[in-house]
Amino acid sequence: NGELDAEIITRALGRWLGDGEGIDRRVSELAEIEKLFVQGKSAPPRIPSYCSGCPHNRSTYLLEGQIAGGGIGCHGMAASLGEANRGIEYIAQMGGEGAAWIGASPFSGRDHIFQNLGDGTYFHSGRMAVNAAVSANVNITYKILYNGTVAMTGGQDIAGSLPIPALTRELEADGVKRIALLTDDLTRYENRTGLAEITEVRPREDLDLVLRELERTPGVTVMIYDQMCAAEKRRRRNRGLMAQPVRRLMVNERVCEGCGDCVAKSNCVSLHPVETEFGPKTRIHQSSCNADYTCALGDCPSFVSVMVEEGTGLRKRPLPDLPAATVAEPVQKVTAGRSYRILMPGIGGTGVVTINAVLATAALLDGKCTTTLDQTGLAQKGGAVVSHLVIGDEPIEESNRISYGAADLLLGFDAMGAAAAANLCRTSPERTVAVVNSHELPTHESIRKGLTVLSADGYFARAVREHTRDGKSIFLDASRLAESLFGGHLQTNVFLLGAAYQAGLLPLRASSVEESIRLNGVQVDRNVAAFRRGRQYVADPVKVESLAAPERPAKAPQTLDGRIRLFTDELVSFQNAAYARRYEQLVAEARRAEQAVAPGSTVLTEAVARYCHKLMAYKDEYEVARLLTLPDLHEQAKAMFEAPVKQVYHLHPPLLRAMGLKRKLSLGPWTRPFLKTLAAMKFLRGSVLDLFGYAHLRRQERALIGWYEEMIRGFLPTLTAANLETAVEIARLPDRIRGYEQIKLASIEETRQAAIAMLARHSRSAAA
Ligand code: SF4
Ligand code: SF4
Numbered sequence: 001n002g003e004l005d006a007e008i009i010t011r012a013l014g015r016w017l018g019d020g021e022g023i024d025r026r027v028s029e030l031a032e033i034e035k036l037f038v039q040g041k042s043a044p045p046r047i048p049s050y051c052s053g054c055p056h057n058r059s060t061y062l063l064e065g066q067i068a069g070g071g072i073g074c075h076g077m078a079a080s081l082g083e084a085n086r087g088i089e090y091i092a093q094m095g096g097e098g099a100a101w102i103g104a105s106p107f108s109g110r111d112h113i114f115q116n117l118g119d120g121t122y123f124h125s126g127r128m129a130v131n132a133a134v135s136a137n138v139n140i141t142y143k144i145l146y147n148g149t150v151a152m153t154g155g156q157d158i159a160g161s162l163p164i165p166a167l168t169r170e171l172e173a174d175g176v177k178r179i180a181l182l183t184d185d186l187t188r189y190e191n192r193t194g195l196a197e198i199t200e201v202r203p204r205e206d207l208d209l210v211l212r213e214l215e216r217t218p219g220v221t222v223m224i225y226d227q228m229c230a231a232e233k234r235r236r237r238n239r240g241l242m243a244q245p246v247r248r249l250m251v252n253e254r255v256c257e258g259c260g261d262c263v264a265k266s267n268c269v270s271l272h273p274v275e276t277e278f279g280p281k282t283r284i285h286q287s288s289c290n291a292d293y294t295c296a297l298g299d300c301p302s303f304v305s306v307m308v309e310e311g312t313g314l315r316k317r318p319l320p321d322l323p324a325a326t327v328a329e330p331v332q333k334v335t336a337g338r339s340y341r342i343l344m345p346g347i348g349g350t351g352v353v354t355i356n357a358v359l360a361t362a363a364l365l366d367g368k369c370t371t372t373l374d375q376t377g378l379a380q381k382g383g384a385v386v387s388h389l390v391i392g393d394e395p396i397e398e399s400n401r402i403s404y405g406a407a408d409l410l411l412g413f414d415a416m417g418a419a420a421a422a423n424l425c426r427t428s429p430e431r432t433v434a435v436v437n438s439h440e441l442p443t444h445e446s447i448r449k450g451l452t453v454l455s456a457d458g459y460f461a462r463a464v465r466e467h468t469r470d471g472k473s474i475f476l477d478a479s480r481l482a483e484s485l486f487g488g489h490l491q492t493n494v495f496l497l498g499a500a501y502q503a504g505l506l507p508l509r510a511s512s513v514e515e516s517i518r519l520n521g522v523q524v525d526r527n528v529a530a531f532r533r534g535r536q537y538v539a540d541p542v543k544v545e546s547l548a549a550p551e552r553p554a555k556a557p558q559t560l561d562g563r564i565r566l567f568t569d570e571l572v573s574f575q576n577a578a579y580a581r582r583y584e585q586l587v588a589e590a591r592r593a594e595q596a597v598a599p600g601s602t603v604l605t606e607a608v609a610r611y612c613h614k615l616m617a618y619k620d621e622y623e624v625a626r627l628l629t630l631p632d633l634h635e636q637a638k639a640m641f642e643a644p645v646k647q648v649y650h651l652h653p654p655l656l657r658a659m660g661l662k663r664k665l666s667l668g669p670w671t672r673p674f675l676k677t678l679a680a681m682k683f684l685r686g687s688v689l690d691l692f693g694y695a696h697l698r699r700q701e702r703a704l705i706g707w708y709e710e711m712i713r714g715f716l717p718t719l720t721a722a723n724l725e726t727a728v729e730i731a732r733l734p735d736r737i738r739g740y741e742q743i744k745l746a747s748i749e750e751t752r753q754a755a756i757a758m759l760a761r762h763s764r765s766a767a768a
Contacts, residue, residue: 043460046443050267051381069115071121081267084264101115105138112139117145172199179198247291247307301649306646344411353385412437415454419461502535563610587608646669697741
């Protein structure tokens with residue numbers, strides 16, 4: 001990795017110094033550890049990517065067949081997003097963005113490329129590259145993200161920047177042929193003051209159209225994507241320099257199909273996949289959501305805006321005060337001695353570096369010596385970060401980077417990071433105690449794949465236990481506890497720190513840690529409270545769990561019969577009792593057949609119960625109207641926000657779309673009576689008077705029910721214990737059918753094809 005660390009130096013010098021003071025022993029120890037970790041299994045790396053609500057998530061988006069060049073800055077992270085239609089072909093040096101295309105274009109089969117460029121880079125030197133491309137008259141579109149800050153290095157002001165109108169005039173004067181200015185707020189440019197003639201102002205919903213139009217325009221064109229940096233927005237909001245948003249988005253999980261289109265559109269890491277009794281859904285992680293509303297840009301009707309009172313936000317629990325003296329000091333506490341080493345793997349942007357600084361300051365307040373090392377930079381964008389802290393009673397004479405096998409405490413703010421080989425190689429089963437946040441925070445990749453767990457086989461905890469002191473490790477879901485107690489994720493790491501303190505694993509005084517939190521000056525009361533509650537958790541977990549328990553416990557049915565009852569009742573609400581009986585009949589047939597060949601087994605019945613319901617309860621206009629007007633979301637919003645005022649639906653009705661409506665309609669609470677009336681008209685469903693029912697997708701959805709029944713009834717007579725597994729796979733096929741409109745149509749086609757192959761396999765196994 002290009003580093004010259006203590007291990008490399010030890011190995012190199014060890015060859016010459018020979019066996020003095022245990023050098024040989026250390027060299028072979030290092031070789032052993034290296035062997036173990038270089039060749040062994042490791043948790044996958046947490047790859048940095050864009051923040052929630054970051055405008056790059058959208059501005060770097062490309063259509064099928066389009067390619068882009070990258071450069072220096074946040075947009076360079078698009079290099080790791082190839083699968084998400086945001087990849088880049090190369091990275092240019094600062095000021096050389098797109099210049100390579102000048103040389104390559106005469107020899108390329110392509111007519112056109114896009115080039116990403118940040119506003120910071122543009123005003124530094126990127127404008128020279130635009131100039132050069134104009135002089136060479138190549139076909140290229142610069143996508144300039146105007147986020148108003150040098151985001152990559154922490155939000156500095158851009159030296160010499162121009163406002164957008166002046167920028168458009170400069171580009172026009174330079175010879176750019178066409179400029180599309182995409183904005184999240186059209187009102188800013190209502191009267192076009194100062195904009196160059198060649199500028200078209202477009203809503204950001206038009207991105208796909210604009211990409212095609214600019215691709216087809218000869219010469220140098222520019223797309224300016226005007227949206228503020230999400231990290232800067234969050235910073236300002238946290239410091240009270242910018243108002244908290246009064247519009248928050250929620251996903252109505254009953255309407256959500258778990259198709260992932262919102263993830264594809266927004267690439268947002270706040271869209272968490274969740275498992276519910278109605279299948280996989282998407283939920284917005286409210287405390288990390290930056291409210292840029294990009295996820296709602298698709299056609300999906302699940303998104304609901306919850307308007308909240310100005311100055312209010314997420315609901316916080318009224319927590320009783322916890323005076324410092326209430327939690328007794330730990331019975332035993334480590335001492336610093338010559339050196340006490342703390343390794344802190346975590347996630348960029350969650351305050352790992354701050355915790356390191358808080359601990360180092362606390363150590364200084366206690367009259368101790370410290371050295372620290374923080375990994376910063378690109379990893380701060382949701383990637384893996386790791387901080388090293390060494391505390392000593394005397395000046396420390398060793399590397400500030402904790403050596404292999406030398407950590408005393410593994411304070412794992414991220415379970416995945418704690419289980420990474422690069423960190424576990426610094427722990428030792430004889431020496432290290434681990435305190436780890438067991439919560440599996442999704443990665444960008446897991447979100448894109450819709451995975452709800454990162455280590456299905458419990459690998460993270462197992463790996464940590466294997467490489468730290470037997471029976472001493474502490475795993476606790478600090479994320480869940482902190483979010484539940486403090487209404488946000490920012491107190492998670494401090495909560496875990498409190499737990500480590502109370503376990504006697506910090507050679508510091510609690511009062512110094514608290515004083516250090518005060519000196520840091522950010523959210524002091526909440527962080528002190530989180531530290532104390534973390535301590536209390538170790539002293540009295542039952543008490544803290546009871547404070548954090550959900551106010552409304554989940555009421556999902558726990559048994560197969562309970563689920564069948566729930567789905568049957570839902571189908572009565574969807575249509576009527578006769579319709580529900582049709583469902584019950586198929587499930588009963590599947591159950592009888594399964595019991596005959598595999599007594600006690602319920603896997604096939606479970607699958608038929610779940611997926612027959614899924615197909616029968618298809619989300620047409622009547623059903624979406626019914627689900628949108630259920631009280632569930634209203635109750636969730638009340639539990640989530642301090643002062644929700646009203647809900648706004650965002651709908652793009654297929655009928656109106658077919659008649660030319662290009663964008664979603666935002667419909668306020670006055671729509672509810674209409675939606676309720678529409679829901680009550682379900683008796684028209686499938687009849688000649690059902691205007692919606694004539695649409696191609698609706699006809700397909702109705703046909704799918706018969707297709708599924710036929711398929712299940714087709715294989716039940718040949719069901720055996722040996723082919724039960726294949727039968728279950730077939731019964732679960734509808735899980736692949738998800739989404740709305742074109743997305744659903746495409747998934748139906750794929751599923752039908754997959755069914756043909758599986759049924760053939762089933763027939764072969766039945767014949768054998
Ligand atoms: S509004 Fe949607 S896209 Fe924007 S930050 Fe929140 S979850 Fe992400
Ligand atoms: S249906 Fe698809 S697009 Fe809509 S919220 Fe669910 S996952 Fe997102």
